[in-house]
Amino acid sequence: MIRAAVWIFWKDITLEFRGRELLLPAGVFGLLIAMLYGFAFDPTRNGLHGMFPGLLWLGIFFASFLAVGRAFSVEAEASGQLLLAPIDRGAVFLAKLGLNVLLTLVLAAVMTPAFSILLQVSLPQDTGGFLLVEALGLVGFAAAGTAMGALSAQTRLRELLLPALLLPFTSPLLLGVVSATEGLYGQQAASSSNWVLLIAIFDVIYIIVPVLLFEFLTEV
Protein backbone atom coordinates (compact mmCIF):
# COMPACT_ATOMS: atom_id res chain seq x y z
CA MET A 1 0.00 0.00 0.00
CA ILE A 2 2.81 2.39 0.92
CA ARG A 3 4.63 1.90 -2.37
CA ALA A 4 1.48 2.66 -4.40
CA ALA A 5 0.83 5.70 -2.18
CA VAL A 6 4.34 6.99 -2.91
CA TRP A 7 3.81 6.72 -6.68
CA ILE A 8 0.45 8.48 -6.52
CA PHE A 9 1.99 11.18 -4.32
CA TRP A 10 4.84 11.58 -6.83
CA LYS A 11 2.32 11.92 -9.66
CA ASP A 12 0.29 14.55 -7.75
CA ILE A 13 3.37 16.55 -6.78
CA THR A 14 4.58 16.52 -10.40
CA LEU A 15 1.17 17.71 -11.61
CA GLU A 16 1.02 20.42 -8.94
CA PHE A 17 4.59 21.56 -9.61
CA ARG A 18 3.78 21.96 -13.31
CA GLY A 19 0.25 23.32 -13.03
CA ARG A 20 0.20 25.08 -9.62
CA GLU A 21 -3.56 24.64 -9.67
CA LEU A 22 -3.97 24.04 -5.94
CA LEU A 23 -1.32 26.02 -4.10
CA LEU A 24 -1.31 29.24 -6.09
CA PRO A 25 -5.02 30.16 -5.72
CA ALA A 26 -5.06 29.04 -2.09
CA GLY A 27 -1.87 31.00 -1.32
CA VAL A 28 -3.15 34.17 -2.97
CA PHE A 29 -6.46 33.80 -1.15
CA GLY A 30 -4.66 33.31 2.17
CA LEU A 31 -2.54 36.43 1.69
CA LEU A 32 -5.63 38.42 0.72
CA ILE A 33 -7.31 37.33 3.95
CA ALA A 34 -4.25 38.51 5.89
CA MET A 35 -4.33 41.87 4.09
CA LEU A 36 -8.07 42.34 4.65
CA TYR A 37 -7.68 41.50 8.35
CA GLY A 38 -4.88 44.09 8.41
CA PHE A 39 -7.26 46.71 6.99
CA ALA A 40 -10.26 45.66 9.07
CA PHE A 41 -8.62 45.46 12.49
CA ASP A 42 -6.63 48.31 13.97
CA PRO A 43 -3.33 46.73 15.09
CA THR A 44 -3.08 49.18 17.99
CA ARG A 45 -6.50 48.21 19.33
CA ASN A 46 -6.66 46.54 22.71
CA GLY A 47 -7.80 42.94 22.57
CA LEU A 48 -6.52 42.19 19.10
CA HIS A 49 -3.77 40.14 20.68
CA GLY A 50 -6.39 37.87 22.22
CA MET A 51 -8.20 37.46 18.89
CA PHE A 52 -5.05 36.63 16.98
CA PRO A 53 -5.12 32.80 17.38
CA GLY A 54 -8.71 32.64 16.14
CA LEU A 55 -8.08 34.96 13.21
CA LEU A 56 -4.92 33.10 12.23
CA TRP A 57 -6.48 29.65 12.32
CA LEU A 58 -9.68 30.68 10.55
CA GLY A 59 -7.56 32.24 7.81
CA ILE A 60 -5.40 29.12 7.47
CA PHE A 61 -8.44 26.82 7.46
CA PHE A 62 -10.29 28.84 4.81
CA ALA A 63 -7.25 29.07 2.53
CA SER A 64 -6.39 25.39 3.05
CA PHE A 65 -9.98 24.52 2.24
CA LEU A 66 -9.44 25.74 -1.34
CA ALA A 67 -6.46 23.42 -1.84
CA VAL A 68 -7.59 20.39 0.17
CA GLY A 69 -11.05 20.27 -1.39
CA ARG A 70 -9.66 20.01 -4.91
CA ALA A 71 -7.08 17.26 -4.41
CA PHE A 72 -9.39 14.70 -6.00
CA SER A 73 -10.40 16.87 -8.96
CA VAL A 74 -7.27 15.81 -10.84
CA GLU A 75 -8.55 12.23 -10.83
CA ALA A 76 -11.65 13.31 -12.75
CA GLU A 77 -9.29 14.42 -15.51
CA ALA A 78 -8.18 10.79 -15.85
CA SER A 79 -11.79 9.54 -15.51
CA GLY A 80 -11.09 7.92 -12.16
CA GLN A 81 -8.81 5.40 -13.88
CA LEU A 82 -6.71 5.29 -10.73
CA LEU A 83 -9.56 3.56 -8.91
CA LEU A 84 -9.49 0.70 -11.45
CA ALA A 85 -5.83 -0.07 -10.76
CA PRO A 86 -5.07 -3.14 -8.64
CA ILE A 87 -4.16 -1.15 -5.56
CA ASP A 88 -5.64 -0.86 -2.11
CA ARG A 89 -7.73 2.29 -2.09
CA GLY A 90 -6.22 3.21 1.24
CA ALA A 91 -3.09 4.00 -0.81
CA VAL A 92 -5.05 6.68 -2.68
CA PHE A 93 -6.12 8.21 0.63
CA LEU A 94 -2.59 8.20 2.02
CA ALA A 95 -1.20 9.80 -1.15
CA LYS A 96 -3.84 12.53 -1.18
CA LEU A 97 -3.33 13.06 2.54
CA GLY A 98 0.42 13.49 1.96
CA LEU A 99 -0.27 16.04 -0.77
CA ASN A 100 -2.77 17.94 1.37
CA VAL A 101 -0.47 17.98 4.41
CA LEU A 102 2.33 19.39 2.26
CA LEU A 103 0.06 22.03 0.73
CA THR A 104 -1.35 23.17 4.08
CA LEU A 105 2.14 23.30 5.62
CA VAL A 106 3.36 25.53 2.79
CA LEU A 107 0.26 27.72 3.14
CA ALA A 108 0.74 28.02 6.90
CA ALA A 109 4.44 28.81 6.42
CA VAL A 110 3.45 31.74 4.20
CA MET A 111 0.34 32.90 6.06
CA THR A 112 1.58 32.76 9.66
CA PRO A 113 4.33 35.40 9.24
CA ALA A 114 2.00 37.45 7.01
CA PHE A 115 -0.67 37.51 9.75
CA SER A 116 1.94 38.31 12.37
CA ILE A 117 3.32 41.24 10.38
CA LEU A 118 0.03 42.71 9.17
CA LEU A 119 -1.74 42.44 12.54
CA GLN A 120 1.45 43.36 14.42
CA VAL A 121 1.17 40.47 16.84
CA SER A 122 4.32 38.53 17.60
CA LEU A 123 4.23 34.74 17.51
CA PRO A 124 4.37 32.77 20.79
CA GLN A 125 7.80 32.59 22.40
CA ASP A 126 7.47 28.82 22.71
CA THR A 127 8.35 28.27 19.05
CA GLY A 128 8.58 24.49 19.40
CA GLY A 129 5.15 24.29 20.99
CA PHE A 130 3.66 26.58 18.38
CA LEU A 131 5.15 24.53 15.52
CA LEU A 132 3.80 21.35 17.13
CA VAL A 133 0.30 22.82 17.39
CA GLU A 134 0.47 24.05 13.79
CA ALA A 135 1.73 20.69 12.48
CA LEU A 136 -0.87 18.64 14.35
CA GLY A 137 -3.65 21.06 13.44
CA LEU A 138 -2.76 21.05 9.77
CA VAL A 139 -2.44 17.25 9.63
CA GLY A 140 -5.91 16.98 11.19
CA PHE A 141 -7.44 19.47 8.78
CA ALA A 142 -5.75 17.80 5.82
CA ALA A 143 -6.94 14.35 6.94
CA ALA A 144 -10.53 15.49 7.44
CA GLY A 145 -10.40 17.42 4.15
CA THR A 146 -9.06 14.42 2.27
CA ALA A 147 -11.78 12.14 3.62
CA MET A 148 -14.58 14.64 2.94
CA GLY A 149 -13.07 15.48 -0.44
CA ALA A 150 -13.24 11.81 -1.43
CA LEU A 151 -16.81 11.57 -0.20
CA SER A 152 -17.97 14.62 -2.11
CA ALA A 153 -15.86 14.17 -5.26
CA GLN A 154 -18.38 11.81 -6.87
CA THR A 155 -21.38 14.04 -6.27
CA ARG A 156 -22.82 16.77 -8.43
CA LEU A 157 -23.23 19.07 -5.42
CA ARG A 158 -19.61 18.72 -4.29
CA GLU A 159 -19.07 22.50 -4.12
CA LEU A 160 -21.87 22.66 -1.56
CA LEU A 161 -21.36 19.30 0.10
CA LEU A 162 -17.66 19.72 0.88
CA PRO A 163 -17.93 22.87 3.04
CA ALA A 164 -21.18 21.57 4.56
CA LEU A 165 -19.31 18.45 5.70
CA LEU A 166 -15.82 19.71 6.35
CA LEU A 167 -16.41 22.87 8.33
CA PRO A 168 -18.75 21.35 10.97
CA PHE A 169 -16.63 18.20 11.27
CA THR A 170 -13.46 20.22 11.84
CA SER A 171 -15.01 22.56 14.42
CA PRO A 172 -13.59 20.48 17.34
CA LEU A 173 -10.20 20.73 15.67
CA LEU A 174 -10.59 24.50 15.25
CA LEU A 175 -11.53 24.83 18.91
CA GLY A 176 -8.50 22.70 19.84
CA VAL A 177 -5.90 24.59 17.78
CA VAL A 178 -7.20 28.03 18.76
CA SER A 179 -7.28 27.10 22.45
CA ALA A 180 -3.86 25.47 22.29
CA THR A 181 -2.41 28.56 20.61
CA GLU A 182 -4.06 30.81 23.22
CA GLY A 183 -2.50 28.58 25.86
CA LEU A 184 0.91 29.21 24.33
CA TYR A 185 0.31 32.97 24.75
CA GLY A 186 -0.49 32.29 28.39
CA GLN A 187 -4.00 33.67 27.99
CA GLN A 188 -5.82 30.69 29.43
CA ALA A 189 -5.39 28.97 32.72
CA ALA A 190 -5.79 25.55 31.15
CA SER A 191 -2.61 24.15 29.83
CA SER A 192 -2.40 23.86 26.06
CA SER A 193 -1.16 20.29 26.45
CA ASN A 194 -4.73 19.03 26.96
CA TRP A 195 -5.76 20.71 23.73
CA VAL A 196 -2.74 19.25 21.95
CA LEU A 197 -3.88 15.83 23.12
CA LEU A 198 -7.37 16.49 21.74
CA ILE A 199 -5.88 17.53 18.40
CA ALA A 200 -3.70 14.41 18.30
CA ILE A 201 -6.72 12.19 18.97
CA PHE A 202 -8.62 13.98 16.18
CA ASP A 203 -5.67 13.36 13.83
CA VAL A 204 -5.45 9.66 14.63
CA ILE A 205 -9.19 9.15 14.11
CA TYR A 206 -9.25 11.06 10.83
CA ILE A 207 -6.26 9.18 9.46
CA ILE A 208 -7.10 5.63 10.52
CA VAL A 209 -10.85 5.56 9.87
CA PRO A 210 -10.65 6.83 6.23
CA VAL A 211 -7.82 4.39 5.41
CA LEU A 212 -10.10 1.57 6.52
CA LEU A 213 -13.26 2.97 4.91
CA PHE A 214 -11.82 4.56 1.77
CA GLU A 215 -13.26 1.87 -0.51
CA PHE A 216 -16.69 2.81 0.80
CA LEU A 217 -16.04 6.56 0.63
CA THR A 218 -15.16 6.40 -3.07
CA GLU A 219 -18.24 4.37 -3.94
CA VAL A 220 -20.86 6.48 -2.18
Next chain:
Amino acid sequence: MLDGRSLRLTLGGRAILRGVDVSVGKGECLGLFGPNGAGKSTLLSLLSLQREPTSGRLSMFDGPAHVDDLALRRRLGYLGHEPGVFLGLTGYENLVFYGRLYRLDRVGERAMLGLSRVGLGPFRHEIVRNYSAGMRQRLGLARAILHSPDLLLLDEPHQSLDPQGADLLDAEIRAQCARGGAVVFASHEVSRGYQLATRLVVMRRGKVEWQAEPPAAAEDEFRRALDGVLGGRAE
Protein backbone atom coordinates in the same frame (compact mmCIF):
# COMPACT_ATOMS: atom_id res chain seq x y z
CA MET B 1 -13.08 -16.49 -19.16
CA LEU B 2 -16.09 -14.26 -18.42
CA ASP B 3 -19.61 -15.31 -17.62
CA GLY B 4 -22.45 -13.07 -16.53
CA ARG B 5 -25.94 -14.35 -15.83
CA SER B 6 -29.11 -12.26 -15.39
CA LEU B 7 -27.11 -9.10 -14.70
CA ARG B 8 -29.31 -6.32 -13.46
CA LEU B 9 -28.40 -2.83 -12.39
CA THR B 10 -30.73 -0.25 -10.94
CA LEU B 11 -29.55 3.30 -10.36
CA GLY B 12 -31.73 5.90 -8.67
CA GLY B 13 -34.75 3.63 -9.00
CA ARG B 14 -34.24 3.26 -12.76
CA ALA B 15 -33.40 -0.12 -14.27
CA ILE B 16 -30.32 0.38 -16.47
CA LEU B 17 -29.62 -3.30 -17.11
CA ARG B 18 -32.54 -5.69 -17.10
CA GLY B 19 -31.24 -9.24 -16.97
CA VAL B 20 -28.27 -9.43 -19.35
CA ASP B 21 -26.52 -12.73 -20.06
CA VAL B 22 -23.01 -12.36 -21.42
CA SER B 23 -20.11 -14.73 -21.85
CA VAL B 24 -16.70 -14.52 -23.49
CA GLY B 25 -14.18 -17.30 -23.98
CA LYS B 26 -10.48 -17.29 -24.73
CA GLY B 27 -9.64 -15.77 -28.09
CA GLU B 28 -13.12 -14.29 -28.46
CA CYS B 29 -13.97 -10.73 -29.36
CA LEU B 30 -17.44 -9.69 -28.31
CA GLY B 31 -18.92 -6.59 -29.95
CA LEU B 32 -21.73 -4.69 -28.20
CA PHE B 33 -23.94 -2.54 -30.39
CA GLY B 34 -27.10 -0.55 -29.92
CA PRO B 35 -28.44 2.97 -29.54
CA ASN B 36 -27.37 5.44 -26.87
CA GLY B 37 -28.85 4.41 -23.54
CA ALA B 38 -28.98 0.73 -24.50
CA GLY B 39 -26.75 -0.16 -21.53
CA LYS B 40 -23.49 -0.97 -23.35
CA SER B 41 -21.28 1.33 -21.28
CA THR B 42 -23.04 0.32 -18.08
CA LEU B 43 -22.45 -3.34 -18.89
CA LEU B 44 -18.77 -2.56 -19.50
CA SER B 45 -18.62 -0.75 -16.16
CA LEU B 46 -19.81 -3.95 -14.47
CA LEU B 47 -17.35 -6.11 -16.40
CA SER B 48 -14.48 -3.73 -15.55
CA LEU B 49 -15.40 -4.03 -11.85
CA GLN B 50 -16.30 -0.38 -11.43
CA ARG B 51 -19.54 -1.36 -9.76
CA GLU B 52 -21.38 -4.43 -8.56
CA PRO B 53 -24.61 -5.54 -10.27
CA THR B 54 -27.80 -5.05 -8.28
CA SER B 55 -28.51 -8.73 -8.89
CA GLY B 56 -27.24 -11.53 -11.06
CA ARG B 57 -24.01 -13.51 -11.07
CA LEU B 58 -20.74 -12.39 -12.60
CA SER B 59 -17.73 -14.67 -12.73
CA MET B 60 -14.34 -14.23 -14.36
CA PHE B 61 -11.50 -16.68 -14.84
CA ASP B 62 -13.54 -19.41 -13.12
CA GLY B 63 -14.27 -17.46 -9.96
CA PRO B 64 -16.79 -14.92 -8.68
CA ALA B 65 -16.00 -11.33 -9.65
CA HIS B 66 -16.19 -8.52 -7.10
CA VAL B 67 -15.10 -4.90 -7.26
CA ASP B 68 -12.58 -5.29 -4.43
CA ASP B 69 -10.74 -8.23 -6.03
CA LEU B 70 -7.32 -6.70 -6.77
CA ALA B 71 -5.92 -9.87 -8.37
CA LEU B 72 -8.79 -9.79 -10.85
CA ARG B 73 -8.29 -6.11 -11.60
CA ARG B 74 -4.71 -6.87 -12.57
CA ARG B 75 -5.99 -9.14 -15.36
CA LEU B 76 -8.32 -6.51 -16.85
CA GLY B 77 -7.57 -3.64 -19.19
CA TYR B 78 -10.14 -0.90 -19.65
CA LEU B 79 -10.41 2.02 -22.02
CA GLY B 80 -13.53 4.13 -21.52
CA HIS B 81 -14.93 7.15 -23.32
CA GLU B 82 -12.00 9.18 -22.01
CA PRO B 83 -8.40 7.96 -22.36
CA GLY B 84 -7.85 7.95 -18.58
CA VAL B 85 -4.51 9.73 -18.65
CA PHE B 86 -3.15 12.75 -16.81
CA LEU B 87 -2.85 15.81 -19.01
CA GLY B 88 -0.04 17.37 -16.97
CA LEU B 89 2.27 14.37 -17.37
CA THR B 90 4.13 13.29 -20.50
CA GLY B 91 3.01 10.19 -22.38
CA TYR B 92 6.00 8.32 -21.01
CA GLU B 93 5.35 9.45 -17.41
CA ASN B 94 1.72 8.36 -17.69
CA LEU B 95 2.66 4.83 -18.73
CA VAL B 96 5.44 4.58 -16.14
CA PHE B 97 2.99 5.71 -13.46
CA TYR B 98 0.38 3.12 -14.39
CA GLY B 99 3.06 0.47 -14.88
CA ARG B 100 4.22 1.01 -11.32
CA LEU B 101 0.69 0.73 -9.96
CA TYR B 102 0.44 -2.63 -11.76
CA ARG B 103 3.86 -3.58 -10.35
CA LEU B 104 5.35 -4.30 -13.75
CA ASP B 105 9.04 -5.03 -14.07
CA ARG B 106 11.21 -3.12 -16.59
CA VAL B 107 8.50 -0.47 -16.52
CA GLY B 108 10.50 2.16 -18.43
CA GLU B 109 11.25 -0.28 -21.22
CA ARG B 110 7.61 -1.40 -21.38
CA ALA B 111 6.44 2.22 -21.48
CA MET B 112 8.74 3.01 -24.41
CA LEU B 113 7.59 -0.12 -26.23
CA GLY B 114 3.93 0.69 -25.55
CA LEU B 115 4.31 4.21 -26.91
CA SER B 116 6.05 2.92 -30.02
CA ARG B 117 3.27 0.37 -30.59
CA VAL B 118 0.66 3.12 -30.79
CA GLY B 119 2.85 5.43 -32.84
CA LEU B 120 3.62 7.90 -30.05
CA GLY B 121 7.32 7.13 -29.71
CA PRO B 122 8.45 10.51 -31.07
CA PHE B 123 6.08 12.34 -28.70
CA ARG B 124 6.91 10.41 -25.54
CA HIS B 125 8.35 13.38 -23.66
CA GLU B 126 5.62 15.84 -24.63
CA ILE B 127 3.03 16.88 -22.06
CA VAL B 128 -0.25 15.12 -22.87
CA ARG B 129 -2.13 18.44 -22.72
CA ASN B 130 -0.42 19.23 -26.04
CA TYR B 131 -1.58 15.96 -27.66
CA SER B 132 -4.52 15.93 -30.08
CA ALA B 133 -7.66 13.99 -29.11
CA GLY B 134 -6.58 11.10 -31.33
CA MET B 135 -3.11 10.98 -29.77
CA ARG B 136 -4.66 10.93 -26.29
CA GLN B 137 -6.87 8.03 -27.36
CA ARG B 138 -3.82 6.16 -28.63
CA LEU B 139 -2.11 6.80 -25.31
CA GLY B 140 -5.24 5.52 -23.55
CA LEU B 141 -4.97 2.32 -25.57
CA ALA B 142 -1.28 1.98 -24.69
CA ARG B 143 -2.23 2.42 -21.03
CA ALA B 144 -4.99 -0.20 -21.23
CA ILE B 145 -2.73 -2.87 -22.76
CA LEU B 146 0.49 -1.95 -20.93
CA HIS B 147 0.15 -4.80 -18.42
CA SER B 148 -0.89 -7.36 -21.08
CA PRO B 149 -4.38 -7.95 -19.64
CA ASP B 150 -6.21 -11.22 -20.24
CA LEU B 151 -9.49 -9.41 -20.81
CA LEU B 152 -9.57 -6.09 -22.62
CA LEU B 153 -12.70 -3.93 -22.25
CA LEU B 154 -13.14 -1.07 -24.69
CA ASP B 155 -15.94 1.48 -24.71
CA GLU B 156 -16.26 3.13 -28.13
CA PRO B 157 -12.52 2.83 -28.68
CA HIS B 158 -12.53 4.12 -32.27
CA GLN B 159 -13.76 7.58 -31.36
CA SER B 160 -11.29 10.40 -32.07
CA LEU B 161 -9.00 8.06 -34.00
CA ASP B 162 -7.99 8.76 -37.59
CA PRO B 163 -8.20 5.80 -40.06
CA GLN B 164 -4.58 4.90 -39.37
CA GLY B 165 -5.17 4.96 -35.63
CA ALA B 166 -8.37 2.92 -35.99
CA ASP B 167 -6.49 0.29 -38.03
CA LEU B 168 -3.81 0.20 -35.35
CA LEU B 169 -6.46 -0.32 -32.69
CA ASP B 170 -8.07 -3.14 -34.71
CA ALA B 171 -4.67 -4.80 -35.05
CA GLU B 172 -4.18 -4.64 -31.27
CA ILE B 173 -7.63 -6.13 -30.67
CA ARG B 174 -6.89 -9.00 -33.09
CA ALA B 175 -3.48 -9.55 -31.51
CA GLN B 176 -5.11 -9.69 -28.06
CA CYS B 177 -7.49 -12.42 -29.22
CA ALA B 178 -4.79 -14.27 -31.18
CA ARG B 179 -2.64 -14.68 -28.09
CA GLY B 180 -5.52 -16.26 -26.17
CA GLY B 181 -6.89 -13.16 -24.48
CA ALA B 182 -10.39 -11.80 -24.96
CA VAL B 183 -11.95 -8.48 -25.86
CA VAL B 184 -15.33 -6.92 -25.18
CA PHE B 185 -15.96 -3.67 -26.99
CA ALA B 186 -18.92 -1.33 -27.42
CA SER B 187 -19.10 0.51 -30.70
CA HIS B 188 -21.21 2.54 -33.10
CA GLU B 189 -18.86 1.65 -35.97
CA VAL B 190 -21.03 -1.00 -37.61
CA SER B 191 -18.81 -2.19 -40.48
CA ARG B 192 -15.60 -2.09 -38.51
CA GLY B 193 -17.26 -3.74 -35.53
CA TYR B 194 -18.68 -6.52 -37.70
CA GLN B 195 -15.22 -7.21 -39.12
CA LEU B 196 -13.64 -7.30 -35.66
CA ALA B 197 -16.13 -9.23 -33.56
CA THR B 198 -16.29 -12.98 -33.28
CA ARG B 199 -19.67 -12.52 -31.61
CA LEU B 200 -22.16 -9.71 -32.10
CA VAL B 201 -24.60 -8.54 -29.46
CA VAL B 202 -27.26 -5.93 -30.11
CA MET B 203 -28.71 -4.29 -27.00
CA ARG B 204 -31.70 -2.09 -26.38
CA ARG B 205 -33.08 -0.66 -23.15
CA GLY B 206 -30.80 -2.69 -20.94
CA LYS B 207 -31.47 -6.05 -22.58
CA VAL B 208 -29.87 -8.18 -25.25
CA GLU B 209 -32.13 -8.02 -28.30
CA TRP B 210 -30.14 -10.14 -30.75
CA GLN B 211 -26.87 -12.01 -30.87
CA ALA B 212 -25.05 -14.11 -33.42
CA GLU B 213 -21.62 -15.14 -34.58
CA PRO B 214 -20.21 -14.04 -37.91
CA PRO B 215 -19.77 -15.33 -40.51
CA ALA B 216 -22.84 -17.47 -39.68
CA ALA B 217 -24.66 -14.18 -39.29
CA ALA B 218 -24.20 -12.23 -42.52
CA GLU B 219 -23.51 -8.50 -42.26
CA ASP B 220 -26.88 -7.61 -43.75
CA GLU B 221 -28.61 -9.74 -41.14
CA PHE B 222 -26.64 -7.90 -38.44
CA ARG B 223 -27.57 -4.57 -39.99
CA ARG B 224 -31.24 -5.53 -40.04
CA ALA B 225 -31.08 -6.43 -36.35
CA LEU B 226 -29.36 -3.14 -35.61
CA ASP B 227 -31.85 -1.23 -37.77
CA GLY B 228 -34.58 -2.78 -35.67
CA VAL B 229 -33.29 -1.15 -32.49
CA LEU B 230 -32.03 2.07 -34.12
CA GLY B 231 -35.18 2.62 -36.15
CA GLY B 232 -33.45 2.18 -39.54
CA ARG B 233 -30.48 4.39 -38.79
CA ALA B 234 -27.55 1.92 -38.88
CA GLU B 235 -24.71 3.38 -40.98
